[in-house]
Amino acid sequence: MSYNFYVVATPIGNLSDISMRAVEVLKSVDYIACEDTRVTRILADKYSIKAKLFDCHKFNEKEKSCQILDLLKDDKKVALVSDAGTPCISDPGSTLIKTLYENGVKITSVPGACAVTTFLSLVPRDSEEYAFIGFIPRVKKQQYDILDKYRYTNCVFYESPNRLMDTLLNIQEFFGEDKKIAVARELTKVFEEVKIDEVKNIIKYYRENTLKGEIVALVFAQDKKEDSNEFIMEKINILKEEGYSPKDISKIISKLYNINKNKVYKMVIG
Ligand code: SAM
Numbered sequence: 001m002s003y004n005f006y007v008v009a010t011p012i013g014n015l016s017d018i019s020m021r022a023v024e025v026l027k028s029v030d031y032i033a034c035e036d037t038r039v040t041r042i043l044a045d046k047y048s049i050k051a052k053l054f055d056c057h058k059f060n061e062k063e064k065s066c067q068i069l070d071l072l073k074d075d076k077k078v079a080l081v082s083d084a085g086t087p088c089i090s091d092p093g094s095t096l097i098k099t100l101y102e103n104g105v106k107i108t109s110v111p112g113a114c115a116v117t118t119f120l121s122l123v124p125r126d127s128e129e130y131a132f133i134g135f136i137p138r139v140k141k142q143q144y145d146i147l148d149k150y151r152y153t154n155c156v157f158y159e160s161p162n163r164l165m166d167t168l169l170n171i172q173e174f175f176g177e178d179k180k181i182a183v184a185r186e187l188t189k190v191f192e193e194v195k196i197d198e199v200k201n202i203i204k205y206y207r208e209n210t211l212k213g214e215i216v217a218l219v220f221a222q223d224k225k226e227d228s229n230e231f232i233m234e235k236i237n238i239l240k241e242e243g244y245s246p247k248d249i250s251k252i253i254s255k256l257y258n259i260n261k262n263k264v265y266k267m268v269i270g
Pocket of ligand 1: 012013082084085086087088089090091113114115116157158159160184185186187188189214215216
C-alpha cells in the first residue's frame with residue numbers, strides 16, 4: 001500500500017538509531033516537514049536524504065497544515081519529523097495530523113526511537129501499567145495534583161535539567177524521602193545515565209554531580225495495600241502497643257503513608 005504522508009521517528013541522541021524503512025521513506029519523499037530544519041539537516045546529510053526541508057513547528061503548524069494539504073493534493077509525498085524521537089509525543093504534529101485526517105489523507109507511521117519507551121525498557125517494573133504525562137507542570141500545586149492522581153500507577157514524565165531538582169524536592173515532600181523513583185539522562189548518548197533509587201539518594205547524587213542534558217523520570221507506583229484500612233490499622237496497633245499517644249500515632253502514620261492526619265486520628269480513637 002502506498003501512502004503520501006508519513007510520520008517518521010528519528011533518533012533521540014545516537015544518530016544510528018533510525019530504521020532502514022525510515023531512511024528509505026525520507027529518501028523517497030519530496031518534502032520533509034521539520035520542527036527545526038537545522039536539526040533535521042544533520043540527519044539528512046548523514047543519510048544522503050535529498051528531500052526539501054521546511055519548518056513546521058508549534059507556532060506555524062496551523063498554517064503549514066494547509067500548505068501540506070496543497071502539496072498532497074498536488075500528488076507530492078511528504079514526511080513529518082520532529083527534532084528528536086517520535087513526532088506528536090510531547091512534540092508538534094497533532095494539529096497537522098488532525099487536519100489531514102479530516103481531509104481524508106492516508107497517513108502511516110514509521111516507528112522508531114522515543115524517550116519514554118527507551119527509558120521504560122531500562123527500568124525494572126512490577127507492572128506493565130504506566131501513565132505518561134509529557135512534561136510535568138512547573139507549579140508545585142499542579143505537580144502535587146499529578147502525583148496524587150497517579151499515585152497507584154508508575155508515572156513517567158519529561159523534565160528539564162534546570163527544574164529537575166525542584167521537582168525531586170516536591171516528590172520528596174509529597175511522598176516522603178524513601179519514595180522510589182528512576183531518572184534517566186542523555187539516553188542513547190555518550191553520557192547516558194540511569195539512576196533508580198530512593199528520592200533522597202537521587203537528590204544527594206544530583207547535588208554532587210552534573211545535572212545537564214535531556215531527562216525522563218518515573219515515580220514508582222505506591223502499593224495499594226499500603227493505603228488499605230487493614231494495613232493502616234495494623235500499623236496503628238503496633239504503635240499503640242508501644243505506648244504512643246493517639247496524636248503521635250496519627251502524626252507518624254500520616255507522615256509515613258501520606259494520609260490525612262484526621263482520618264488516621266479517627267481510626268486510632270474509633
Ligand atoms: N518526541 C520526543 C520523543 O519521542 O521522546 C520527545 C520530545 S520532547 C520535546 C523532548 C524531551 O524528551 C526532553 O526534554 C527530554 O525530557 C525527553 N528526551 C528526549 N531525548 C531524550 C534522551 N536522549 N534522554 C532522556 N530524555 C530525552
